[in-house]
Amino acid sequence: MFWDSLAVVPILIAEARSSAMVALLRADRTPAIWWGTPVECQSAFHRRRREEILSQGALGDALTRLARLVEDVDVMAPTPRLRERAAGALAAHPLRAADALQLAAALVWSEESPTGEGFVSLDDRLREAARRQGFEVLPDRL
Numbered sequence: 001m002f003w004d005s006l007a008v009v010p011i012l013i014a015e016a017r018s019s020a021m022v023a024l025l026r027a028d029r030t031p032a033i034w035w036g037t038p039v040e041c042q043s044a045f046h047r048r049r050r051e052e053i054l055s056q057g058a059l060g061d062a063l064t065r066l067a068r069l070v071e072d073v074d075v076m077a078p079t080p081r082l083r084e085r086a087a088g089a090l091a092a093h094p095l096r097a098a099d100a101l102q103l104a105a106a107l108v109w110s111e112e113s114p115t116g117e118g119f120v121s122l123d124d125r126l127r128e129a130a131r132r133q134g135f136e137v138l139p140d141r142l
Helices: 007-010 018-027 038-048 056-071 079-094 097-109 126-131
Strands: 031-032 074-076 118-120 136-138
Touching: 007 018, 007 031, 007 038, 031 038, 031 097, 038 056, 056 136, 074 097, 079 097, 079 126, 097 126, 126 136
Parallel strands: 031 074, 118 136
Antiparallel strands: none
16 A cells, blocks of 8 residues: 555554554555655654653654564655646645645556555645545545
8 A cells, every 4th residue: 555644644643533543554565655754754753742742761662663664564755747747636636745646646656557556645636636546445434
């Protein structure tokens, strides 16, 4: 399955959707993420720290878990092909740039054959774009 950054965050810090996301990850034999996902996750963690939602210790734990996760997943590198695919995604779907890059990474990861491949996301627009591209969008319901 390909994992959107927003779906990775609850795996690494406690949130309402953590149990569901952890269960999906445990069922995934070949998880994949976009190259920028670790930075997006770090951004979410540091924002929560600034907002005093996460303690300094919890931030450190989340960063450690993120580093371990990145070692164990397939990471889609930024390439000219991926950048071109992201431009196409922006033309076809109402996405932000980072979401278009994630969708493009998923398409490259699936070798442009998304039918039957899982796309894990918690973002409504990105979920719809992935569904329109042919991915099986997970979780089934938000």
